[in-house]
Amino acid sequence: MGCYCTKETIEINGRRFYVQKRLGEGGFSVVDLVEDETGKTFAMKRILCHATEDEQMARQEAEFHQNFNHTNLIPLEEWKMLKYSGRVPEVVLVLPYYRGGTLQDEVERLAKQGEHMSEQRLMRIFKGICEGVRALHSASPEPLSHRDMKPGNVMLDDRGTPVIMDFGSMAVAKIEIKGRSQAVALQDTAAEKCSMLFRAPELFHVESHCIIDEKVDIWSLGCVLYTLAFLQSPFEPVYQRGDSLHLAVLGRNFKFPENSRYSEGLHDLVSSMLVVEPMERPSISWVMDRVDNLLQDLENRV
Known part of the structure; x- marks a missing residue:
């Protein structure tokens, strides 16, 4: 594991995830490569919620993940609603990181x-x-x-x-x-x-x-x-x-x-x-x- 002192840190359910780099951006979200305290890497999907409807849809996306435990459907490691002072809130989904790409x-x-x-x-x-x-x-x-x-x-x-x-x-x-x-x-x-x-x-x-x-x-x-x-x-x-x-x-x-x-x-x-x-x-x-x-x-x- 490297030094995390300058990395953005996000805590979810008692686990700390350190943002390493931006993997991609879409119309409604961004995806970051993150690492937990054990050095394991994940993909963190960050969904910006500009309105209540955005928040509801993001929460629903997390719930859809939790409905399944299937080899061919991506599992959800953790998720959380994050609210900030002076910033747009976001729902973050921690997902496996697949090095093989799409x-x-x-x-x-x-x-x-x-x-x-x-x-x-x-x-x-x-x-x-x-x-x-x-x-x-x-x-x-x-x-x-x-x-x-x-x-x-x-x-x-x-x-x-x-x-x-x-x-x-x-x-x-x-x-x-x-x-x-x-x-x-x-x-x-x-x-x-x-x-x-x-x-x-x-x-x-x-x-x-x-x-x-x-x-x-x-x-x-x-x-x-x-x-x-x-x-x-x-x-x-x-x-x-x-x-x-x-x-x-x-x-x-x-x-x-x-x-x-x-x-x-x-x-x-x-x-x-x-x-x-x-x-x-x-x-x-x-x-x-x-x-x-x-x-x-x-x-x-x-």
Whole structure:
């Protein structure tokens, strides 16, 4: 352990954490690398709470973490609401620090080096992600939806196991929209918290009378699987051209590369999830059955 005399110190439940450096910044929070008194490192997410609503949402994020003890969902080490004199209060979440980075980091590394994942490794990673999503969709007393599934929100631990993080967009899965004001509110929230390239079509334009449910995650998973295979979102070319992403999503305006090295089964699985009508998308259990079948086929070829 180094000298902590000049480090910012944050005490939570009798434990002291020393801020080492800034790891990243987002629209609603920052993440610092911290170290406890034993020298163990963690990632500390610091959520600034400018209003009571911000505080409620941050507390809810911490509570969502506490609902789970799952290999593929990031655990919460500690959390606390911090109030200061003359400064905006913040909720801090102490989380594991994964040196392997995110799946997005892995995608960018592969693209830079002109490499690709083997289909077997890709499907094993995707299965782990689906395991985490299934835990959310099976949550009690009410199923939950992540709503921002993307490679940048999946960490890789030391063994290469995928771990879903960032519960800030998470919500009760099934929401009944009754009227235009509720629709606009959800649409605005989605625009703020759900990444465009992975956002389900029903969140681009929320109908005045509809039901939004966990199928938003299934669409996002389709985008994630495509990205792991082809190292970009299925709608990245449209976005790069500056064309309407919303129209591209509604029209399922994507295609598989002609020189794809992956099986027809993987292509079919992506296509089955990228269905515009939510009711026609499969459940996470159906997706996992298909993943297991694909993995079995791959192992039988070895």
